[in-house]
Amino acid sequence: MSYISTSQRQPLRSDPNFETQFFIMADSVRSLLAKIKNREIVLPEFQREFTWKRSQSRDLVDSLLEGYPIGSLLLWKTGDVPALKNMPNFDPDGRVEVLLDGQQRLTALYMLTKDAVPPYYSPADISGGHDPRELHYNLQTQELRYYQKTEMQNNPRWVSVVDCLQDGDVDPQAITKEVAETEGVDQFELYGLLNDNYNALRGVQEIDLPIMHVEEDATLNHALTVFERVNKNGTPLSEADIALAHMCSxxxxxxxxxxxxxxxxxxxxxxxxxxxxxxxxxxxxxxxxxxxxxxxxxxxxxxxxxxxxxxxxxxxxxxxxxxxxxxxxxxxxxxxxxxxxxxxxxxxxxxxxxxxxxxxxxxxxxxxxxxxxxxxxxxxxxxxxxxxxxxxxxxxxxxxxxxxxxxxxEVNPSHLDTRGVSHPLYNMMQILIRKKGGVDWSNGLKLSEPMGSSYSIEKHHIFPKSVLEKVGFDTGENLIDRKRVHEIANRVPLTKEGNQDIFDAPPSEYLPKVEEANPGNLERFMIPMDEKTWTLESYEEFLAQRRGLIARSINQFMEDLREDSRPLEDSAASKKKSPAALLRHGESETLEFKSTLRWHVYAERMDREIEHASLKTIAAFLNTGGGVLLIGVNDDGEPRGLEEDQFDSHDDMMLHLTNIVKERIGTSFMRFLNLSVEEVEGSEVLRVGCEPSVVPAYLDHQNEEHFYIRTGPSTSELPPSEIHDYIRNHFYGEAASGKASTS
Structure with missing residues (x-):
């Protein structure tokens, strides 16, 4: 190691009483790499990994060959060794030099010179995309390039940089003889050129690199502060890298x-x-x-x-x-x-x-x-x-x-126009397909986490590129057309196997088969169900309709989530929510589920007591704060559909419920009810929305009147001794009179 200049002292703001001293020295590449091999130079754990691209390692060697400066190193000699990379049990014999800055350069040179990974890394830490050891050197032109078989295999001028830097692994004289015999060039002149260039490359090991040394009595915090300052002004470490260094310290x-x-x-x-x-x-x-x-x-x-x-x-x-x-x-x-x-x-x-x-x-x-x-x-x-x-x-x-x-x-259809699969709206569409229960068009698998490469999820074109090209839809230089071929509205997630099964078929041929195999599946993928749009002539119309379906689905989904995030404390709030949003809440004072209206699931027969259970809930909602009854949903909040009640139509079902409410609660209370059939997760449910009544509602059962209210997520019958006080307080009290006047 040679001495370059006098030392400099600088106070550290983190500790004004301490002045760190920098000794600016120099040492050869060969000596520095030997110290790394012998663990005399070590790398602290807070340093980041080897991140250089192979091009950076190539440029480093080129700079050394050209005599360009490559910057100084920063070392800190200490006996108080911090945590080290890949050396958890390292016990230094005396003081070691901790490499604070320059590890990317020295790591690249170590691998090229020693044909090995430095001790502070394991081979697994150096991925193929960063390992520079395939770098080759043209002994005639001094060009540096990574190995290319077609160009270098039969050209003896191209030699491995690693081989050149190993003693005796490259023989310029033998290379000269081989070239001269095949190409008839002057052997003496060629040997002089190849030998000079060979020695020039080997000579990079003798180049002295400038080194700044932190004063030996510096603490880890002082050394880390210097490390941070140097990297802020030089090598572009991120703030996250520096924060991690502090955490490691x-x-x-x-x-x-x-x-x-x-x-x-x-x-x-x-x-x-x-x-x-x-x-x-x-x-x-x-x-x-x-x-x-x-x-x-x-x-x-x-x-x-x-x-x-x-x-x-x-x-x-x-x-x-x-x-x-x-x-x-x-x-x-x-x-x-x-x-x-x-x-x-x-x-x-x-x-x-x-x-x-x-x-x-x-x-x-x-x-x-x-x-x-x-x-x-x-x-x-x-x-x-x-x-x-x-x-x-x-x-x-x-x-x-x-x-x-x-x-x-809020998403507008225009937001999807010409947007490709790299746009996050594609991911949002895929999430909705999963939520709706969409399955693969070929094998019927759920699009969640299929196992195996054959079932990996791919981004399938509904109208295949090849089909669009055949009818003259430009996928080449016309930018707008090309974007519309690949836009979100023409893409769906399918397994690799499913994609291959329908690779080149036009949608007018295969979409009917998809729908037949899994009825309702296309709607879950937000595919327009007008078959006229499945033809090549209607491609633009198909895109327009599907953009609208995707946008509406996203907005409805987001609206449901937004409603879900607000309290369900009053009937007005629950009345606005979709069934999908209500199901996620579970039963409450203002929400109840019934599997059927009249069918006894376990006895497998019609049962008036099942009807009575729904009427009790309706009466209780009327007498309390209102609410929503969902029929066709089991106690776990899973939609079952309305088929079990065996009505000829949904209108017949709503008419039947209307009639028994009029018969057993009273015709006047129908003004507080709103009935509708709505779809949720592929099943239809009957939604009974109940406003709070302004007068008491009694339920007739076996020629006796009963009075029900909601208490939490259940319906309770009040005993006669409590009915009077409840009615007086709830319907005719001061607060209730205000409520009634606004109804």
Whole structure:
């Protein structure tokens, strides 16, 4: 090592009483690499992985050949060794030099010179996309290129850089002789050129690199501060990288446990990165997005935060699969949308407070995804969203912030025009198909998580490209036509096998077969059911109709979620909700489910007592605060349909219910009821909406009058001794009189 200049002293603002001293020295590439091999130069755990592209390694060698400067290194000699990469039990014999800056350069040179991975990495850490050891060198032109068999296999001028830098592995004289014999060139002149270029490449090992040394008595915090300052002004480390370095300095296991968790989640289909986990830690520990807040977090808080984050991630992934129809990170155009959700969970005992909170956050998540909430300044948006969680109504604040910044989440058909599958609205369409229960068009499999490469989900063209090309629909230079061929409205998710089965057929041929195999399936995919649009001549009309169906489906789904996130405390709120939204709430004071109107499911016969059960609920709603009775839904909230009641038509069913209400409760009470048949999850249900009555409603049963009210999610009969007081207070009291006057 040679001495270059005098030392310089600079006070560190983090500790004004300490002045760090830099010794600017130089050492050869050969010497530095030998120190790495002998573990005299080590890499701290807080350093990031080898991330250089192969082109950067090639350019580094080229710069050394040309004599261009490649920047200085930063080393810190210390006996107080921090946690090291790939050396958990390293016991130094005296002081070692910790590599603070320059590891990308030295790692590339080590692999090219030693034909091995440096000790601070394992082979698994160096992926093929970064490993530079296939770099080749043209001994005649000094050109550097990665191996290409067709060009280099029979050209002896091209030699491996690794072989050149190994003693005795390349013989310029033998190469000269081979070229001279086949091409008839002057052997003496060629040998001089090849030998000079060979020695020039080998000579890069003797080049001295400038090294800045941090004063030996610097602490880890001082060295880390220097590392941060150097990287801010030089190598473009991100703020997340620097935050991770600070975390590793406090808790040495940070990077290791992060990488282990990332590998585990990747195996479950959820691919995150270190930056995501750093943001997650900040959201859980500090409720913030600004990285510098993490710098001073002590070890115990980091460990506690990680234990919480690990639990929350597992909970959130299960929630996404179970409730959001999101089965992998491929379904998310950005994982950043999960950070505020983690922040919310961390502030609420690691769980959603209730069903309203779940639906509210789902509404926000979907809207944030397809409105591309984090396509710009991610950290600025995350800071705003995490700040919104501090409000008294955090989810409402999140939604209000999103609307203020991104506008209304309502989707118009025009938003889908010419949009391709890379747009997040495609993912939203796919989520809706899953929710509606759509199955593969060929094999009938659910489009959730099919196993095996033959059943992987692909983005199928409804009108195949080849079919459109045959009729002159331009898929070449005409940009608009090309986009319309590939737009969302012409795409559906199908398994690979299903895609191949109908690869080249026009939709007019195969869509009728799809519908016949699974009636209703096309509607679940939001396919226009007018068969005239399935012809090639009507392609533009098909697109227009399907855009409308997709947009309406998304808006209805989002509207249901939004209604779900509001309280179901009064009949007015429940009356506006769709059956799908109501089912997710479960039975309550204002909501009840009945499997049938008159059919006894277990006895398998008509039964007037079954009718009586529905009438009791209606009377109770009339006498309390109103509500909704859904007939055709079992106690678990699963739609069963209306077929079991064996009416000739839905009109006959509603007429029958109207007649028994008039007969047993009273004709005058029909003005408080609204009957309709609606579809939910592929089944039809009878919805009976009940407004609260302004007068008491008695139910006649076996020639006796009974008085029912709602008490929580059940119907109760009041004894005669309590009926008078209830009627006086509920119907004729001061509060009730005000209610009656507005009805």
């Amino acid at each position: 406090k808790w040495p296991d940070t990077r290791r446990v992060f990488k282990e968790k990332l590998a585990e989640m990747e195996g479950q289909g959820f691919e995150f990165g270190l930056t995501f986990l750093i943001r997650g830690m900040n959201a859980v520990v500090n409720g913030r997005a600004e990285y510098h807040v993490l710098h001073g977090t002590p070890e115990q808080e980091l460990i506690a935060g990680w234990n919480s984050l690990e639990t929350l991630l597992e909970y959130l992934i299960n929630f996404l699969r179970d409730r959001a129809y999101v089965y992998s990170t491929d379904d998310l155009n950005t994982t950043n949308v999960l950070i505020p959700m983690l922040g919310y969970l961390a502030q609420n005992k690691e769980a959603f407070q209730d069903e309203r909170a779940r639906e509210g956050l789902l509404y926000w998540m979907y809207a944030a995804l397809y409105q591309r909430r984090y396509s710009g300044s991610v950290d600025t948006m995350l800071e705003k969203d995490l700040g919104a969680l501090e409000d008294r109504q955090p989810i409402e604040s999140l939604i209000a912030q999103l609307r203020e910044d991104e506008g209304s989440p």
